[in-house]
Amino acid sequence: MPSSADSLLIIALLVALSALFSMAEMSVAASRRLKLRQLLDQGDRRAQEVIKVQDEPGDFFTVIQIGQNTVAILAGLVGEDAFAPAVSELMTWLQLPPDTARTVAGVVSFLMVTSVFILLSDLLPKRVGMTAPERVALYVVGPMRYLATVFKPVVWLFKRITDLLCTVLGLPERRDDRVTPDDILAMAQAGADAGVLARPEHEVIENVIELDTRVVTSSMTARDHVVHFLIDDSEVLIRARIDQYPHSTYLVCEGSIDHVLGYVDSKNLLRRLLNNEPISLKAEGLVQKVLMVPDRLTLSEVLAQFRQAHEDFAVIVNEYGLVVGIITINDVMNTVMGQLVSPLDEEQIVQRDADSWLIDGMTPIPDVLRALSLDDLPDSTEYETLAGFLMVSLRRVPRRTDAVEWGGYRFEVMDVDAHKIDQVMVTRVQPRPAEA
Structure with a gap:
């Protein structure tokens, strides 16, 4: 021993x-x-x-x-x-x-x-x-x-x-080293928590990852706000509308917005004006063919269509062929940039205090989830906006003061305009305890 x-x-x-x-x-x-x-x-x-x-x-x-x-x-x-x-x-x-x-x-x-x-x-x-x-x-x-x-x-x-x-x-012999979007988001969150990434930069990364899941309707201009011309509009009406709503392109329709003929570029209208030519939408070559996309496309898919068609503007239609809205490449970029560009526009989500938010009804669900620190909302595949969530939850068109409680939050309709939910007050049902 x-x-x-x-x-x-x-x-x-x-x-x-x-x-x-x-x-x-x-x-x-x-x-x-x-x-x-x-x-x-x-x-x-x-x-x-x-x-x-x-x-x-x-x-x-x-x-x-x-x-x-x-x-x-x-x-x-x-x-x-x-x-x-x-x-x-x-x-x-x-x-x-x-x-x-x-x-x-x-x-x-x-x-x-x-x-x-x-x-x-x-x-x-x-x-x-x-x-x-x-x-x-x-x-x-x-x-x-x-x-x-x-x-x-x-x-x-x-x-x-x-x-x-x-x-x-039935166990795998090798580990799976593929990097998933969830892995990237987790790393970005860790970087934001450690102070390596600023919050706006973190939001940009999240928005880029979400391009594959967000549908075009979450970033579009809804049909009610689309400025368009009818093919028979007079020059006086066209001039007045351009003066009131200056844009780079305008839809040209026949009879109603649901019968789209194409679009006209404001530069071409300006050229005719400088050449002392009459402005008529029936002029040959003035109205150009517009890109039409279904409302179920994701933002990444519509970007691919923009690249393939060499366009930066598209009309969104639903399964019945009705126009839902329009989307431009700038709309997609604004969605990606988030807070880096939102100060230039009216914010859709305004936090009033630590336990309440005033949110636009057209705010996309991913933005609502992020603001409220929620993982998901019920029946999330049936809608894309906060207004859609309330309609699905109530099973009818909401009226003022209608409310839904879910996940520790109360969603109360504050303003309705022609059956469209404009503003929603979101309040935490159980406020966070004050920090010592």
């Missing part, structure tokens, strides 16, 4: 070896693929080894488990000899019976060895591996791959058995 000094030396070596296994396990598992690729681009070839281990983790973690269990067994064999003699002498000095002294010495020695291993070979190394995973992984991947080569036969056996168990249980 080894002496106490030899046992202490063996314990120290086992602790160091176990710490290496713990740091290797935690650091490789926690290393971020994006950070490793950045290190590889900077010329550190060890990052490639870590990436290979993450792609094929079987051998690596098999070595770790074999090593940790072997260390635990050896620690149990030599642990008692490391501290038991000294503790036994102390118990004898305290005049305990020999049998009792040996029993107490064994228990105390076991607790001391266990405590040392928990602290120095488990908690502390894993804390280090979690704090700086990429840096630690670069240093431990080499020794661990060497151990995998040394114990290759044993590793091969256990790996095949593990693969078989994973197949039987």
Whole structure:
């Protein structure tokens, strides 16, 4: 049997070896693929080894488990000899019976060895591996791959058995490293919480991700606000309307807005005016073909159509062929930029105090959710705006003072204009407690 000094030396070596296994396990598992690729681009070839281990983790973690269990067994064999003699002498000095002294010495020695291993070979190394995973992984991947080569036969056996168990249980053999929109949003939120991203910048990132889910109706100009001409309008009426509503383009319709013939560019009207030519929408080549898009398209899809058609303006129609509104590329960009451009326009969401908001009825649901810190609203697939939420919830056209309570908030209709909900007061039902 080894002496106490030899046992202490063996314990120290086992602790160091176990710490290496713990740091290797935690650091490789926690290393971020994006950070490793950045290190590889900077010329550190060890990052490639870590990436290979993450792609094929079987051998690596098999070595770790074999090593940790072997260390635990050896620690149990030599642990008692490391501290038991000294503790036994102390118990004898305290005049305990020999049998009792040996029993107490064994228990105390076991607790001391266990405590040392928990602290120095488990908690502390894993804390280090979690704090700086990429840096630690670069240093431990080499020794661990060497151990995998040394114990290759044993590793091969256990790996095949593990693969078989994973197949039987239907578990994946590799981890999924695909970055999802939720991952990007979580990273952006973490950056905003840490102060790395300003709130408007964080909102821009969220809005860009939401381009794939927001439909065009959330950013359009509704039909009631679309300035349009009829093909038979007189020059006097056209001049008056341009003077009252200056825009770069105008829809041209026949009879009503639901019969769109195309659009006219204000620059072409100005050119005719400067050339002293009469302004008639029936003039050849003046009315141009307009891009028509369905109201179920997302903002990213309408951007793709803009790019394909080389247009920056489109008319939105529903399944019945009726005009719902119009959308321009500027509307999409304003949706993306959020607060960076909203000071130039009337805000749709105005926070009155810590527990109440005055919100425009046409505000898109994603903006409402963000302002109220909600995850979702009921039946969210049936509407795109706050007004739609109230209509679906009430199952009728809301009137003033109508209210809906959901998710800890009260949504009260404040103003209705020709069956259109203009303003909604949102109040937190249970106000937040005041901060001390």
